Amino acid sequence: MRRAIFSIFSVCLCSLFAQRNLIPTDSPAVEAGRQIYMGACSGCHGATGEGSQGPSLLSGRASRLPDRTLLNSIQNGLPGTSMPNFPMGSEKINQVAAFVRSLTAPAITTQPAGDVERGKRYFFGAGKCSTCHMILGQGGHPGPDLSNIGSERTSGQILESIMKPSARIAEGYRGVVAALKSGPTIQGVAKNHNNYSVQILDKDGRLHLLNREEIAKLELMDASLMPSTSDAAEARHLVAFLARQSTRMKEGALSK
């Protein structure tokens, strides 16, 4: 009986693997898919897959469909829903799927174009990114650690954070100013806060664990503390550099 279950499990596992890698990942396919998507799909799913009338393609079930299911959904639609069929031929179906996949692919897997070394110089130099961000212990506080950002974000999300830092502020990085009843004012990011306490990380990497009764005035900011950049060229190189920050991909180099 155990062997039978194992065999069934093995078949399922093999089927699962067999469904993978049906969708191209090359840049021309992704770009061709993007053009089709903008005409046929973005009206319901949003220009970046964020969803509007249709579900988000960035999170939830729609972001986790196996290759075969995704391809079938585009080609045949989903009966009983607003998702129509798109009888455009398998090559175009594959291209659309390639673009959809790229919306959620970690940056380390897409290897976006750009001068990685130039991006690194900008990060640690003129861009002053390392004043507030760290990579493997190099850099400053209190911005998010970027050691593994290539595995945690898509290239598009990284670019958005650079160009429009206030569009999305990561949990625990909202700017805060706390004027204490005892006199001093503490500025940094609110790692957490509620009606009873606030935990603030300042630019020197020091934590202030405060009860609200110690605070005369607490101001939480809606805009990111990070300034935006309008230099698209430098941003492109910076994305190329940050996209390659992935700790587990580097484990060989980091090990003894």
Place this chain on the structure above:
Amino acid sequence: MRFALVFCIPLFAAAQVTPEAIANSPNAEWLTYHGDYSARRHSSLKQITPDNAKSLVAKWVFHIDGAKKLEASPIVHRGLMYISNTNEIYALDARNGRKVWHYSAKNAKGTRVNRGSAILGDKVYFVTADCHLIALNRSTGNLIFDVTYASFDAGYTTSIAPLAIRNGILVGVAGGGSGQRGFVAALHPDTGKEVWRFWTVPGKGEIGSETWGGFPAEMGGAPTWTTGSYDPQLNLVYWPTGNPWPDFYGGRRPGDNLYSDCVLALDAATGKLKWHFQFTPHDVWDWDANENPVLLDAVFRGKPRKLLVQANRNGFYYILDRETGEFLHAKPFVTKLDWTSGLDDRGRPKVIPEKIPTPAGTKVCPSVRGASNWMSPSYNPATGLFYVVALEQCDMIVASAKEPVASSGFRGTGNEGIPTEPGRFFLRALDVLNGEIKWQYPMPGPGVMWAGTVSTAGGVVFTGDDDGNLVAVDAKTGKDLWHFSTGHSLFASPVTYMLDGKQYVTIAAESDVFTFGLFQGN
């Protein structure tokens, strides 16, 4: 990427954690898995006493989303509590349980539980199930390094809380049940690079290899899955090892199988073996010796001694001289013990041949889970008592002579409980110098718990029980003082700390971290 704001001078200065501070804990803080280097788990805190323990109330609960079986002892330093789960760690505000940061090794392989973290300097360290040591900045959770110290693909995995000493972060591996070769390694605190490694199964031709009858060292087991202790004055690390593999069939590994089921005294600077003591030579009952090696100094039989004591899974409480490894004394701490007629004057057991597992099955006491296990004991120097959770149980063990294949699930066959003889847990207080049971606290329940203890100078011992309660008992008498039902089964040991003049007690329970303190109105 500049901050436009001008920041003021911070009030809360991050302090460096030194080996000296760890050696002098636990006081207001809890700085290692064991509380300190000695593994006594005895806190100097006195606010909670037998008289006021009945006023303990819940202060906060922190839920870890997705956690199923928290087994960690948290660490508390400068107002932050570090609590780990499989492949992740949280820093909490220890006064109120609010999350300060969270680090998740999302791409880690393996799902083994995690038993805790270590701190040193400005870093906190923990391991992932696939044998990576991860170092984070203590205040921010920023990654400093992530290094591999054993190959998950080769079958290694781990659950250990590292031990931080001056020149290394000490780590170990699981594998006693799957045929890997155990080791203890010291990794550099700043880089993660290996400083030394001690293999717990000697290589071909090395001293001790003659105790395996030619069985391949690569499959020998003797894992190192629990946290050792450390004597800074002697500069010796004491690390316990687990069973030889295959667990229940020893026919292909004739001999004592060094250094399985041992405590090893290793030079902290070099990792070289100074001495070893083997509790269960040629183990065929899966009685890992990974129980905490507890260090204490006392006058023993009229002579001041540096002692190491352990309540071993095989049912005996041992007293050793930790300078030399000399066996001094042993006494059973459970009544269900039938595998030996006693120990000789060097501590070697006289095994009863009929208790060696056979293909037909052999009833053996203690059970495979052991008379105790990795649940933490504690020792109070004021009472002279050693507090240990003991399990009275026997098992049927079946042995098989199948050809062993590593990482195949094969363990030499296995064990099962005896339905008519369910196990029963007790908290027992042993006279630390002779192992006599001074009192015991019975723990009715389903027989599933793995919770340990913490002792306090206030005269209260806290323990988890077999019914999901955190319990406070009088350290001198074992009298029940207070309990709180967590609604979970308990697989962790409690800790205690003090902040803003208030003593707290914390225990992790399945998916939640519970913290208690005395009722103080608002």
